Amino acid sequence: MSTTELTELAETTLLRFATAGSVDDGKSTLVGRLLHDSKSILTDQLEAVERASASRGAEGPDLALLTDGLRAEREQGITIDVAYRYFATPKRRFILADTPGHVQYTRNMVTGASTAELTVILVDARNGVVEQTRRHAAIAALLRVPHAVLAVNKMDLVEYKESVFAAIAEEFTAYAHELGVPEVTAIPISALAGDNVVEPSANMDWYGGPTVLEHLETVPVAHDLSHCHARLPVQYVIRPQTAEHPDYRGYAGQIAAGSFHVGEPVTVLPSGRASRISGIDLLGEPVDAAWTTQSVTLLLEDDIDISRGDLIVPSKDAPATTQDVEATVCHVADQPLTVGHRVLLKHGTRTVKAIVKDIPSRLTLDDLSLHPHPGQLVANDIGRVKIRTAEPLPVDSYADSRRTGSFILIDPNDGTTLTAGMVGESFAAPEPVKGEADDDSWDF
Template sequence: MGADNALETAQNVGRNMDLLRFATAGSVDDGKSTLIGRLLLDSKSIFEDQLEAVEATSQSKGYDYTDLALLTDGLRSEREQGITIDVAYRYFATPTRKFIIADTPGHVQYTRNMVTGASTADLGLVLVDARQGLTEQSRRHAVILSLLRVPHLVLAVNKMDLVDFDEDTFKKIHAEFTSFATKLNIPDLEVIPISALQGDNVVNRSENMPWYQGPSLMHHLENVHVASDRDLVDARFPVQYVIRPKSDDFHDYRGYGGQLASGVLKPGDEVVVLPSGMTSTIAGIDLFDQEIDEAFPPMSVTIRLADDVDVSRGDMIARIKNAPTPSQDIDAMVCWMTTEPLRKGQKLAIKHTTRTGRALVKDIQYRLDVNSLHRDQETGELGLNEIGRVQLRTTVPLLCDPYAKNRTTGSFILIDEATGVTVGAGMINSGS
């Protein structure tokens, strides 16, 4: 089955019950935690005792409303300060779709946390306070989501109840953000006026804003089309594990387990194993205990080859005429995540898909100001939470694609060899 049919299959799976990962971002007091609490409440994804506890806490504080932010601000330090400082993952579902929310912090000093939360997102949700309009943080969040190639973006103009649901206020913010977004790589943008506290346009259309003819936030989240965001052309299968059962029933079984990063693979396809360059044919594809006719992303499967070729963890299976070029000189955008700066000449461990090696920092070309998009070419290092363009030389060839083409094979992490701590996240521009 070709890419077109695979796309149809993926779409059918999506219509049946697919998963949307989305990351939320907003400035302090934009109401992000309240909005997530509203989504959890109105989708009936919280227990009665949880709601009762939140109601009791709200009453003890003298509020005349239920503080839904208490449902999500789980860290004690967050509750003490009333802010979100870490990435918290929340799960909820509706009859048509499952959701994983990456609730990311808004402060500039937690840029690394936002990068972590948004790196796997299908959609980015940026909140702004209708009273404040666009802020420097709002623009920074949009820039980071654009750098991470998040394909769908929603700007939720919150607290419309505090501006008397004024249409002109919304139109002004809409026009300003749309103009700013033209400078970024944002393929799909939706702007929605909401009141998270009162529930206007969150799950149901608001009667207070008859001038708004677009979808509610939940309707958009349930219906945004993500199946076609996946690359179904360039087959990339990083091998995670070689499966050799010791049971006598599977004495001759040899399979290669992993998650298909992109493309479509099926039995009979001619493939190449990289970096060795050995070729073979797919004899079968197994999913759990059954054989399937084809695999497409993000399925985790076991591939069996017709020939006994040498394949190990870190190798990649791809199509013979459409394979990545092994690269050791990497040009990438790196977000630095630790207090000790990244400097030229530094040596680090690197992990790319299932492949690991070491990397030398050959050069730091510039530091990007994510607020103004200015490129500081005079810098000699990257500090905590800073993003810049870096040249790396790796000890092993990376089987990579540009990040703009493939977010899985186009990304990597940098690791401090002494501590084992992840210190950087990279998005590959090119390799050679």
């Protein structure tokens, strides 16, 4: 690749997107078709897929094998783990996450979509919108994924009928709007045959919209967080204690949002101690400013007590600290989450003890109604929780920051991830039952 081509590639935007859908809806085949038809796979990769396909008795290359890399996935014919793939076209660079469709692995869909700017939700044209479709749409809405694509797949198996596509698109779009998704782009495709994936379909002349790749290349991407609330979760305190730098004390981490400048007043949370930035090191070199996603080391004018898990923020823009966290969560573990459950809450680089004080509601996916005070959440449930932490936490609203407005709950006994939470997100949880009181015996 020439220098000019490398420069042009570096100047293209990056889109992170995830695929989701029910089992056998064709997610891995769609991803494989995207890679194949956009000429984003190497010859030896394609040859390996052809050999693997032939050994399974397939007449042609099974493009799903480009992403289903685990042996268990190939044997069962399903996706189990999140498969990440990187590719580029002249217009844009892509990081895609091919997520599982089986209800048992919904937790992996949460992982794949948590950093996505777009979600492609597949629907089998023969089956229409099913419960897992609604669950994936609800998760994408909760995670505030900005863009949604409905890919109605296997149109070749319903004779490419426009009426089938229109009915599915209308039902899904209405459901997505109820969830608060502002815009849905519906595209009829056949991932197996290649219709409307990279090339326009000759079998659906009634459709005049973009192909999947055309939409991915042109959808607006606004993931510049440099103007958001500045946040630096401290990952490591650096004290080399060398003859050259005997008094060096730096606070290292990846900037979660916003930007920091030398001379800027900052506050360390949750302690509330204030200081001023005396220096910023980036890749071992001093700089005047740093911004979102850069991994830096901040040096402060004052020698104050800071450790892993603390949050450095501009003094003029410090979030409030609290021990009472209310959030909407997606429960991802087989073990139920119950009222009174003792957990660990991980927020940024900080982990604290916590107790589930209440579960005000659980979302019913069919009609988006709320089941009040269910008492517990089981695997794949979406619900509202109230949590009391042993130490104050500086949390943002998830609407303001996907990084510092999110957390996970962990089983303290074995380290299992139980729940993914979004602070402040709500499906309009019902008012508490009159006369109901918290169990004070659980208070920290």
